[in-house]
Amino acid sequence: QRRTQRRASKDETEVLGVRLTHPDRILFPEQGLTKLDLARYYENIQDWILPHLARRPLSLVRCPQGRTDECFFQKHPRSAIPDSVPRVKISEKQGNADYLYVESAADLVGLVQAGALEIHPWGSHIDDVEHPDILVFDLDPSPGVNWKEILRVASTLRDRLESLGMQSFVRTTGGKGIHLVVPLVPEADWEQAKAFARAVAQLHASDDPERLTTQTSKTKREGLLFIDYLRNGRGNTAVASYSVRARQGAPVAVPVRWDELNAALRADRYSVSNLRRRLAALREDPWEGFLDAARPINTQLLKAVGL
Ligand code: ATP
Ligand code: MN
Ligand code: MN
Structure with missing residues (x-):
């Protein structure tokens, strides 16, 4: 069953318990595909994507205003990523750094909330x-x-x-x-x-x-x-x-x-x-x-x- 709810405010909704701002923002203009559509896409295919993706450190391609606006490749989480998306510390040349990972469909919605249009995992898991x-x-x-x-x-x-x-x-x-x-x-x-x-x-x-x-x-x-x-x-x-x-x-x-x-x-x-x-x-x-x-x-x- 769908657990997507419309709030009174049009500028905000909730998908799998994760707050989604600007749900009607169009991310892919050619298809008219919105942020809410993308969140629902991941909700729908969660059982296909999660087995190979869960618990791997992630980089993201983020395009907060949509595909045709500015996009950037991001390795480390910044403020725009919801706190609900889990982080792991990994050692790097300049000390430890935070990486995002996902465990659930709600975490995928968290990435969509941050305008992530591509998800790029490591070839290893956070546990090893x-x-x-x-x-x-x-x-x-x-x-x-x-x-x-x-x-x-x-x-x-x-x-x-x-x-x-x-x-x-x-x-x-x-x-x-x-x-x-x-x-x-x-x-x-x-x-x-x-x-x-x-x-x-x-x-x-x-x-x-x-x-x-x-x-x-x-x-x-x-x-x-x-x-x-x-x-x-x-x-x-x-x-x-x-x-x-x-x-x-x-x-x-x-x-x-x-x-x-x-x-x-x-x-x-x-x-x-x-x-x-x-x-x-x-x-x-x-x-x-x-x-x-x-x-x-x-x-x-x-x-x-x-x-
Ligand atoms: P295609 O079939 O068109 O080659 P692809 O996913 O294999 O698609 P690219 O989009 O060229 O190829 O990306 C190659 C990889 O490099 C990506 O999977 C991504 O993980 C990584 N990558 C992309 N952009 C950057 C970046 N700015 N900095 C570091 N790594 C990046
Ligand atoms: Mn390639
Ligand atoms: Mn390549």
Whole structure:
């Protein structure tokens, strides 16, 4: 049942017990999607988003006045974030710093209240921050690289990981590319995890240097598909599955089955407006078996990629 209530004042409402100011503010002008619509979106899909997002430190893309106004990437909570959203202290170069995390749908509404249009979690949990439990291979096509090429690289990278004994799961980003996500038993630290991801990416790119690169410099990437392994460093993030993106059309990052990744799909195929239809039609979680597939990055595995 819906627990959204209208107060007497039009400028304020409550969703899941969280105060939402300016509920009618339009965040995505092309769709007329309001702050209240976004809060209800997360309320509706909470059982899909929370299992992979809960208790991870977060960065946010905030656009308090909407997608087409000023947006900023924010790692540390400031005053605009409701106190009800939980915080965790994490050590950084300059001492401890606060990070947000979510535990419940009400916390997601708290992020919406702060104008968060994108949610970007760490690859580890607050209970064991130093040991990542996922790797993300972020396939970034430069202009001119077509969808077919992205599909081809996704599939060959999947095979490479499989030959290392690692299962990968795929999601559309809501943008231009896709992510391969690999579940880990959280044993290795960030340095080892990133070194492993870099080695896998470099091996893959060196097999096909005409089309692939791991070079970060934009000019060296021209015309190539960039295998971005840099999502795997301590403090780095990738967009959450089922997070909306601050882009035209209110697209959503969406986990898909490998057999759905075909020529008819696109990275921005799903959005706040059509996701519900997809979820209703699913017979099982497209990432079924994700947790059971976790493997540790151990010395044997590091050796297998030349480390
Ligand atoms: P696409 O498929 O279009 O590449 P994406 O989510 O993979 O979508 P980006 O939007 O380019 O790619 O973001 C890459 C990652 O870099 C994001 O997931 C985010 O966690 C991180 N990021 C984005 N902006 C910043 C920033 N200003 N500072 C630090 N990290 C950022
Ligand atoms: Mn990307
Ligand atoms: Mn990237």
